[in-house]
Amino acid sequence: MKKGCFITFEGADGCGKTTQSKLVQEYLEKSGYEVIWTREPGAKGLGQKIRELLLHYDGDVAPMCEAFLFLADRAQHIEHLIKPAVNAGKIVICDRHTDSTIAYQGYGRGEDIQQLKYLNNLATGDIKPDLTFVFDVSTEVAQKRVGSEKDRMESAGLEFHKKVRQGYLEIARHEPERVKVIDANNDIDKVFEDTKKVLQSFLDLI
Numbered sequence: 454m455k456k457g458c459f460i461t462f463e464g465a466d467g468c469g470k471t472t473q474s475k476l477v478q479e480y481l482e483k484s485g486y487e488v489i490w491t492r493e494p495g496a497k498g499l500g501q502k503i504r505e506l507l508l509h510y511d512g513d514v515a516p517m518c519e520a521f522l523f524l525a526d527r528a529q530h531i532e533h534l535i536k537p538a539v540n541a542g543k544i545v546i547c548d549r550h551t552d553s554t555i556a557y558q559g560y561g562r563g564e565d566i567q568q569l570k571y572l573n574n575l576a577t578g579d580i581k582p583d584l585t586f587v588f589d590v591s592t593e594v595a596q597k598r599v600g601s602e603k604d605r606m607e608s609a610g611l612e613f614h615k616k617v618r619q620g621y622l623e624i625a626r627h628e629p630e631r632v633k634v635i636d637a638n639n640d641i642d643k644v645f646e647d648t649k650k651v652l653q654s655f656l657d658l659i
């Protein structure tokens with residue numbers, strides 16, 4: 454592999470993507486790749502302050518304010534972490550990225566999806582993930598996994614999370630080359646086996 458690449462992990466709250474992204478990181482490192490694991494919102498520095506606002510502010514938040522905060526975090530993240538790491542030949546694993554904005558603010562909150570796509574491109578300077586995993590799990594199972602201590606986004610209700618789930622499936626339907634859906638209703642080992650298969654075919658091609 455001559456240049457680095459950018460892989461994102463997506464799915465509704467409680468889908469298990471963070472666990473899978475860490476397993477993938479370990480697997481790739483053991484295979485000799487240099488890997489950076491990161492996340493949105495709030496990878497580091499200013500992003501962490503934005504994350505605090507997004508997840509724990511307890512007053513009213515206008516939907517487009519919410520969207521712009523996620524986008525502001527993304528612009529900072531791309532410029533200060535993702536772009537330099539990919540250019541240095543590393544594999545960047547990112548727990549949530551642009552598709553979260555489309556699924557949550559677009560399909561979930563009902564903001565205009567074309568506009569959000571445009572704003573995503575503006576925030577990322579048109580850098581796109583080379584591969585995206587969507588971990589799909591029934592909303593009821595996902596909500597049980599989240600438990601009772603919920604942050605602002607997790608408290609948005611069952612109907613909202615159902616729309617988010619459908620949103621991810623729509624995204625995957627529109628971009629089947631980039632976005633791969635993994636059935637995350639299974640146990641961790643089986644989900645990881647399925648993830649590794651997709652990952653290996655991707656790595657064989659680059």
Ligand code: TYD
Binds near residue numbers: 493551553557
């Ligand atoms: P986090 O604690 O990181 O949750 P998870 O472990 O599920 O990733 O919280 C991030 C929350 O922010 C999550 O509910 C999804 C939401 N989110 C958006 O609504 N839009 C976005 O663009 C991003 C990146 C996240």
